[in-house]
Amino acid sequence: MGYFIEFSERDVKTKGATRGVLPNREKIQSYCFDDEYAHLELLHTITPSSHAKASLLYPGCGADILFPLLYLEHLFPQLTEVHCTFVDTQDNQRLIETVLDDIGIPFSRKKNKISFYWKDTGVNISFIVENIFNIIDFLPPFDIYFERAFRIMKDGHTDYEETVVGKLAPGGILISDSGFLQTSLQEISVPKELSAYGEMVMGRKEK
Numbered sequence: 001m002g003y004f005i006e007f008s009e010r011d012v013k014t015k016g017a018t019r020g021v022l023p024n025r026e027k028i029q030s031y032c033f034d035d036e037y038a039h040l041e042l043l044h045t046i047t048p049s050s051h052a053k054a055s056l057l058y059p060g061c062g063a064d065i066l067f068p069l070l071y072l073e074h075l076f077p078q079l080t081e082v083h084c085t086f087v088d089t090q091d092n093q094r095l096i097e098t099v100l101d102d103i104g105i106p107f108s109r110k111k112n113k114i115s116f117y118w119k120d121t122g123v124n125i126s127f128i129v130e131n132i133f134n135i136i137d138f139l140p141p142f143d144i145y146f147e148r149a150f151r152i153m154k155d156g157h158t159d160y161e162e163t164v165v166g167k168l169a170p171g172g173i174l175i176s177d178s179g180f181l182q183t184s185l186q187e188i189s190v191p192k193e194l195s196a197y198g199e200m201v202m203g204r205k206e207k
């Protein structure tokens with residue numbers, strides 16, 4: 001990874017959520033490091049989930065809209081609707097809207113919310129500008145927990161991972177590039193190379 005990926009927000013005109021519009025894959029790749037994008041092929045080796053509708057929590061999301069969408073596409077092929085909560089201490093909604101516009105995905109906007117289709121899956125995202133460690137106890141249960149490049153932020157919050165597992169709904173799926181080794185989740189076999197740390201973890205909470 002010998003280069004930087006720059007995110008620059010701009011005012012984006014909404015065009016309305018439109019089913020079936022395909023994203024520009026070359027543009028997607030331009031927002032990813034080459035090795036990370038290549039490793040996404042490993043998602044095909046993971047047994048997919050049968051969820052049809054789900055809620056997803058992504059703490060420390062930054063401007064990353066693409067990786068959760070690509071994971072959902074491969075791991076939840078039957079998903080028709082997903083309600084996402086993106087939490088970060090910075091307001092990244094305009095950055096994420098810019099990325100979606102760049103890759104050709106039209107969306108609708110309300111205050112702190114956007115809606116669009118990823119192929120035929122309806123995606124609704126609510127943005128919360130807050131420290132996840134201050135609000136995790138007050139959030140409703142979720143079906144999917146997605147974490148990426150969050151390991152340093154968790155340092156000093158020893159109860160956080162246990163709290164996350166407690167909030168995960170029965171039958172829910174946890175996806176993380178580090179941590180969560182001491183949990184009661186049913187382990188899902190996953191290539192470790194999907195994590196930049198070489199520690200990719202996936203687990204399912206028993207019903």
